[in-house]
Amino acid sequence: MRIQSVSELKSLERSVEQNTEQQRIDVIEILRTVKNEGDSALFAYTNQFDGVTLDALEVTKEEVDEALSSLDQEMVNIIREAAANIREYHEKQKKESWFFTREDGTLLGQKLTPLDSVGVYVPGGTAAYPSSVLMGVIPAVVAGVEEIVLVSPPGKDGKLPSAVLAAAHVAGVKRMFKIGGAQAIGALAYGTETVPKTDKIVGPGNIYVALAKREVFGVCDIDMIAGPSEIAVLADETANVKYIAADLLSQAEHDSRSAAFLVTTSNELAEQVSKEVEKQLASLPRKVIASQAIKDFGAIYVVGSLDEGAEVINKIAPEHLEIMTKDPMGLLGKIKHAGAIFLGEYSSEPVGDYFAGSNHVLPTSGTARFSSPLNVDDYMKKSSVIRYSEQAIKENGHKISAFARLEGLEAHARAIDVRLEEK
């Protein structure tokens, strides 16, 4: 792993998977067909794209029971314990409706309401991660969303992976459908005979899913389009070389475009981590992917001080940040841009991916400058509440209508004036 000058600091913007015009046209056609033809289009596309003829789109209770009993029971218990931790963390996020009053009788506030329904997309194949099911679903359950629908493309056997079904069941999903791709997004956006129309669609997917989400945005809400993963470690000379190398590689194994950075005040640590990464890489099952990521998007930066290190981190705005210094908590105030901040040597990034309770759906590619981890607020919306009083309008009505007339909106002004007249 290369040691580089801070002056060579690269932007996290990486080439995103480019779509072709043909893909966009295909996606629009699929969405239109699902909107018009409903379930029959879903059966046909599932046959065409997933190579399987389904009897029914919805996962049955028997299939869920079978999945639960086919899995190692210890593993199911681990999923349950992780879910409980995730629930605990997300319950702390939940906000309540609130108001305040003025002496003139005015009441102002915000009414908080969960979304009615949410669709969670789970990719198929090797990218079907049960942990992501927990992370997408549990905040919705905590928010109070009544209808949470999971969709995922079936395998050649016409089933969803047992671990996905188990995680969905543990998380609290009541309805699951064996549909994927743009057709699944269309079903969630418009609704069909059996798939309910939802107000928001979350979860990652391939380029067709991403394009379809962008097309239906406005009909319903969508979450952000996630890029490849990143980790940055900020360390001083007290940090453990093996831990740092292992953590850098834990992100590098995700994708050949994943990024891994070490920012350190110690030249010696820099050299040691560089060597340790190569050593640990050699025996990794996914070493082809991880090596490519480390080669293309890995870097070690040596800085003059931890303050300078924090500045470098803020420029990177990494998805994951680990602080491994003598006093990690003391640096927290200097960090402005990071998706998740892991403090101290035992806070390895996979702790957050699976178990501690925080969400692993995080802003990537430097978008931590302006985006947040997936959280309960994403599944709720606010309504302003305004109660104006007779006293308030008598005292302020002439100001309000003057402001409206300044903007040339006479009907606005008259709506106030009519209330200042004698009834």
Add this chain to the structure above:
Amino acid sequence: MRIQSVSELKSLERSVEQNTEQQRIDVIEILRTVKNEGDSALFAYTNQFDGVTLDALEVTKEEVDEALSSLDQEMVNIIREAAANIREYHEKQKKESWFFTREDGTLLGQKLTPLDSVGVYVPGGTAAYPSSVLMGVIPAVVAGVEEIVLVSPPGKDGKLPSAVLAAAHVAGVKRMFKIGGAQAIGALAYGTETVPKTDKIVGPGNIYVALAKREVFGVCDIDMIAGPSEIAVLADETANVKYIAADLLSQAEHDSRSAAFLVTTSNELAEQVSKEVEKQLASLPRKVIASQAIKDFGAIYVVGSLDEGAEVINKIAPEHLEIMTKDPMGLLGKIKHAGAIFLGEYSSEPVGDYFAGSNHVLPTSGTARFSSPLNVDDYMKKSSVIRYSEQAIKENGHKISAFARLEGLEAHARAIDVRLEEK
């Protein structure tokens, strides 16, 4: 205004301003040129599109002072008082960073951080509303955003409207630029020699502005694309006919595609409001616009009960809802989908547009199902904070690595395992 059956209830989805492929190509070219050529491109486009040759892009302190002294001082005071009310309401929204601990030494929380910089777009011409400047800027000030930049296209005199400059000054904007259109969006997204790069761009604009915002999304954050305005009134037989008619027209005057609905339990009120709307329409300066809106997108629905009325409102999911019944607060719990809810006969919608303190940037076209009024959270982001302890990893490490291996992510598992070994 027509009285219709609830069965004819229409969707709020209206045809949006359609862009042509040529417009999209033009916008991409403008953005690319601004990114590459900076200020010189801005001067050239301002000359081309706004028909004015500027000496400098930035508004000077002298221009702001001149604007403040040219306005009626009573009007400036009204703007100040409105700003103070808006500030009070938005300060109540501000959240703090928080954490909780577990007995095993784990600490989990969220660190809340304001965005570094925000760009507020203000349309030119007759759509330049000083009230919208207050609504876009003040939540950013309250959030703690350090750099708030206003952009707006100059008039033929090379200046921005006095009322806009005054409102920007009162709201707390330090830097204002005389640029508009797609070129202004490019400047805010990429930065130029004089215009700072910003992390989020908010504010309405024409089709070029909307297209440009969509193109730069990801480079920075953007707010939602707003549609035409709407109002729905839920009323029983106790409501004031004149008030309802005036309030319906206050939204109808915005745009010929604005929508106005009355949902009422009283046949008599329905008939009276229908007539009163026609009467008040006759003398409105913007009656051509308002008549068209009432004709195309206005409707009165008579319902059997207020419960049914609330259901109709939830189906409409209006931007603005007024409840004018004997007990408006008692209906609040039944309302799930509305941008802003105005309670009682003195809570006329323009009260919220200008003065009460709530935000008038609200979700339109039924998007209140899943979107919120502009608020302080929109100018802040969250970072997860995870501090795992030695005890916690010794107790749970084997579960975490088991979960990682279930997903085939060996490097994740090893990042945990290395911490379970003797050092």
